[in-house]
Amino acid sequence: MAPLTQPYTEIAPAADGLPAIRRIGTSAVWRALRQGWDDFTASPTQLVFLAIIYPIIGLVAAAAAAGRDLMPLVWPLLSGFALVGPVAALGVYELSRRREQGLPVSWVNAFDVRHSPSLPSILALGVLLLAIFVAWLFTAEAIYRGSFGRMVPASTADFLAMLTGTPGGRRLMVLGNFAGFLFAAAVLALTVISFPLLLDRPVGAGAAIRASLRAVALNPMPMALWGLVVAVVLLVASIPLFVGLAVAVPVLGHATWHLYRAVMPR
Template structure:
């Protein structure tokens, strides 16, 4: 609540991206990718929010936290590592989209939906549509867990300390494994 404009930005970015993705996929060929794109955006969300992490780091250090400091990330000595971790998230995002597309084609075939209403009816009124919903969410959950385990502290650590991309992305994962609990590992 200390920086309400930043919260407004965060609360507006996801709906705006959702509208852009919906408009982009409104054509028949990309319609099956609408749902995978929207939650898939959350997979690259940690990279997209790096400016907010910088503002948070500055606030904790007692420095000025105006919005223009979100761009100070470009002066970070860890910029190559930040880019490497961002590329890893982008690769996971692309892998998620390809997996979702392959799973959709496995169930429905390679032909694009004839219409939006026909597509929606096919998804919610057929057994293979419900299979897509249930197993698609399970597959997406696996991707989300991978990103959570590897990225929950990676960008914060990169902004705060001079560590490499590998160390930053594996810090939380190794601690979780050693304690067998993601909630007890403490960072």
């Protein structure tokens, strides 16, 4: 196993038709984050594009769930966007890929993903993530119904009181967060290198998913750290009315590309 303090060490050879995968240390995660920040600051036009898109996504989701009947799904909706985040970050991966190759980089190039030879596989993987997102919403609703039945909170204050002041609310928070963790861990394992791999090589959706699962199996501690970093950064960035996502999402997207490069030798 790779020493946790080293960026990367030995390479696990190709197996079952999958590319070779490098075993990395946890320091590779911090290195990827620094490189992601460098990519983000190197092309300031990205900020204009992302500062408009991502806050709007978060605010629309919050507004859609503000109705009384949908109030219990506000948190599952907002947190669930992390499950489809790899799709939203596709254009950012492309920008890092172009910068790595010394090509001109502009926010317009984020849309070059549509010319990728792997586009059908990328779309198939995107549909899978959408299905996981929908499954998460159904699961969250089932946990709420199991805790409170058909009871509908009269207001946000009433809902918060239900969560913090009743046994059902405490059960809801424990079970809901545990279920959310399982969904997030599944998406991490399925996608941590699969989307960048599809942009980089025409391997097919199935092979990309298996490569991602193998990368996680070979690097459990670094990948667990990466998942924790992503969760914390997205949570903190969402607090100021989601405006922080305009920086957090592209930086994490760029960093994901560099983490892929650390794991997957050329």
